[in-house]
Amino acid sequence: KQEEKAGKQLLETVRAFPSSTKPLLRLASYYMRKKENKKAEQAISRAISLAPDNDQIYLFAAIFYNKTNAFKKAEKALRKALNKSNNPLAIKALLANFYFEHKKFTEAKKLITDILKKNKKLPLANLVKAKLYIKDGANDDAIAILNQLLRENPEWGAVYFQLSLAQLARGRLELSQKAAAQAVKYSNNNSSAHALLARHLLRQKQFDRAQQEAAIALRLAPRNIHAALILSQSLLHVQKTDSALKVLEKINKLFPENIEVLYNLAVTKMALKQTADANRLLEQILSRKPDYTPALALLSVFYLRHNESEKFIKRVREQVAKAPDASGNLLLLGDLLYQQGSLDEASKIFQQLQLQIPKNRRSYIMLAAIQEKRGNIKEAIAEYRKLLKKQPDSLQALMGLATLFEQSGKLNEAKETYRKILVRHAQFAPAANNLSWLIAQEKAPDLGEALRLALIAKQSQPDNARISDTLGYIHYLRGSFALATSQFQDAVSALPHTPTIRYHLALSLKAQGADREALQEMEQCLKETTDFPERHKAEKLLKSWKPSS
Template identity: 30%
Template sequence: MSKTRLLFVILVALCFCLACQDPEERRKQTHYDQARKCFDNQDYVCARDALQKVIEIDPGFAPAYSSLGETYLRLGNMGKAFSIFKKAGELNPGNSDIQLRLATLYLLQKDFSRAKQLLQRVLKQEENNLSALFLMAGINTQEHDLGKAVDIYERIIDIDPSRERAYTSLASIAIQRQDPLRAIEILKNGIDENPKSLPLRLGLYEIHARSNNMDRAEAIIKEALAVRPDEPKLYLILANHFASRSRWEDAEETFQKAIAANPANIRSYLAAASFYTKQDRREKALALYQKALSLQPENIGLMLALSDFYISCNELEKARHHINRALGKKPDYLPAHLLKGRVLMAERQYNDAIALYADLRKNFAEPDKINYLQAMAHLQADEVNAAKTSLAKIGPNSPEYPSARLMMARIYYSERNLAQAMEACKQALAVSPQNLQALAMLGDIHASKQDYKTAEALFKRMITIAPANPAGYYNLGLIYRLHKNHQKAASAFEAAVARDPKHLQAFVNLVEMLIADDKVDQAIARCDHRIEEFAGKPQSLAPLLYLKGRLMLLQNRPAKAESLFKQSILQDDNHLPAYYSLAELYIQTGEDSRAVENFKKAAGQNPDQVMLPMMLGILHYMRQDDEKAMAAYRRALEINPDFAPAANNLAYLLAERQEDLSHALDLAKRARTSMPDDPRVADTLGWVYFKMGLYDAAVREFSASLEKLPANPTILYHLAMTYHKKGDFRRAQSTLEKALRFEEHFKEAEEARSLLANLKRQKQNTGVQ
């Protein structure tokens, strides 16, 4: 029985054991019995109404107030609960349980002074009251009086060595004091006293994992499993541990053990399904979701998990079916409505999504979460000012505040408003000091301002906070690469890949560092190993096969390169670089005419193969026959209207020719929605905006593209052109210089040099610095 339930029963028993047969007493007892039944059945509205009738009969009856306070807590009405508990405390000042509940409510309101007064009163009566001691230690911790908190937690352990939370709290304080060895010692002492304790063993695991001592972390989980072999949670932690180290077979086997340990535990199915989804093994993932739902067919959370899976697979009708099922069972369930908004976003029905979020904000008590999602919808609809307005409504006390400030920072950064972007990052970090995304963006901002020393320090801070996370190493590698420090850059990219073997950008940079140092054979060996590792995962294989094809060209092996580029396209027909490299190969070897005829013939024989007209379009484009290129892209879109690569390329050509820009914009937006993570697609949308004279929108897209391809000279050139049109000549010049520093001979290099020379002459003539 829970402590709350026990308190309720005791209060009822004390109240009525001596009840007389007075009619008012009988009425009071009847209502109180009814309140107890309602409370037990979790019908808190019924319990509230019955308790209010008890208080009407006897306004001085303290137990009814304390019970009503508990009921209001269940109803989520903290304000009402607080006032009711105050009344209960006034009526029964000697009841320590009521005083403790009231102290907890003061603590939640950050009124530490009053909370401590009540706790001191309880401890004066019961000096070893562990609940009061835990609360007092918590207040001392929040007030940063860590010495007093330590004394209290040690006192709790002296009183009762089985109190796991005292050990974990002491260990947490040791970590705050940057003394992980002391934290480990504390947790080991706790385990000696509580050998079967999961929290203590998991705390020990976390310390070693954060320190990147992964072998010791693994050993700790295995030791825990030896003690608790039937605990699915431990198998799930171990499975995720294996996955983080790319030990895919071990991970899969351990997920299966988690399911076998307790076949009724739904969490194990969901965790394993998530693993298979990340592995691009969607059929296995779907089977697990369906199995879980067959075990608990009325579980609304499972319906929504399956809906979320279908959204990720772009099977939106199936997602909508399960969302509607959930809403049929619980019409006011906010998570289901939020998923409905995600479906609308995936369908590019942005105005409908915005309207849905507006209705939800009126009817649900979580406006900050809804404001955040509405801001995302506004951004997708290219309504940047409306997005800013939604984000501005989210205050610093909201759980959504760090994410909202970070989104605002991205907006400012994409507009190249670096001062405000920096301020938004600092606001996020003020409430979430270890927010890696905010630190990464702040580092990028300093790098944009050429303050590389500060950027480097921020990226190193990311590594200190999360040594197992690849982001800090990857960003550090980009800084070193910019300064042509190949050795340090390669080391940083190597560290990023070691922590996340699927981090393609880090791997590509690492290979390029090997190429720059004339270590092509090593680069090929790395590619071969990675291709073998990702066998059966098409979206991961495509860029690796393409990368190896590039390496074959460096070794003057065009036939092998051609084969690899084709394999890349077959693995993932959305992978644009492979198309272009294959076309360039045909042009360079003089095989373009034969290739065009071959692809035409293949397209005639396979009219439903979308990649064939796509390839023809790129070949025609490279042969400077834009009309035929556009016809080929249109044919690809006839076969598959949602084929993003063709939409992207047709949009780019229309923009280049200044033709039908509204259609170009629609195509580019469709491609951007279908391929949100492809920086080349963002570049195309930016170029369309540029041609339409929408320069702020163009800057946003080019900036988003450069987040993924920071060293791409063409995208930098596009951004510089946009700055020039905006009259921001200083940024135009620095961006052109950056493009030419990365690569001296890119496609637009001569235009870039000419514009840069003009800007420098203009600067000299006007004397503007």
């Protein structure tokens, strides 16, 4: 009723001031809120007829047409505003931004170049320049511009949003999330900013907050596909499967051909055990987009549930034939053949992928795994080294290389490689743990350094039994037997059938004077059928610990 009353008052104001544009534009805004777009357009047209040289009315019209997806009319209105304006550079920047948002990148770039020649500090022009940099992958250049804009305009939400995108592209997730939160703070009506923040929250498994942000994004822009997908995924994670399905079915009606929506629908149907519907959707996706590997991989659930791995490999081969250049499909086939033990064919596929996509690290890692499985450690090391020439910071390659060095007795090379990893990733638990263990095995170990590394690993992965074992062993060597026993007991609880850990626990208990418990642990460790390096020592110790008859 209040809304209707407001509408009547606006109409009365328009009649009372027939030569004024302001009441007409207020009336247009009222109609826009009510989604009465024809009436809004009529009010705007009347305002233009009253003041045909007023650039601000054309800008108002451009906003209206952009919101109602009448993009040609929006462009025409912006050009009219440009012709009428006393500040053409500012309008030109708006037009450039419009072109960018509608993927007319050449036109946007041309306008921005022209604007910045005349005024290199115009904020919106610099923002569009940063957007173009992000599109082209020049994220560091974009970040430099965006940080400068924020120094001058610290509450500009649109800049924070672009900064979040640039940091995300650089893999700086914390910085990206921080910028996304600022974008939401200063541009609370930006649906994309809410969706981006929701994406970060989903990654952090903060599902309730992810749902809240994604729901806000959808309320602001019901056609925001990314927001709908994030909302459905966060609902799925907390077993609200029916709610996730409703979200996806709603967005699917708006975008029936969208592959990501169809795929997420299939995932949700699979979770609801509607397998036939899920498979139909997956096959529908693969017929439309033969190189969409996630759909092909999800089909495996159906085949493997029925123990039909051979049939699935055949199905993957069919898809590879339909899209022979689809690297994802080839990787999937290679992985399946590797798991099946068909190492020769898998090797050929990964070699083909190395030629096809030299920067794809997966092919190098899998070829290294194949060589390791064949017992060819030198060749496996060579594969990791080939990858490191192309990607010197590849964590997988460095870790794989260090592990192979360790296995082949090249302990100095292993330690050096673990140290390289820790220079790049100071908190990386596997490298810290393994290096700590290797230092502890030295003739004159630096137990202080070994302890420092073991504590880093423990802090990163407090529930990892192997790390507890390493930390316990360092405490044992340092004579801190109570601390050692505590760590070994934690490790044994998690891995009760790992004889090496029980052996360590037995040693620590013995050192504490708990002879009976030590004897029990040593006997238990030798009952395990698994072979372990310390078995001979354990047998000798057990004999010496048993009371003489």
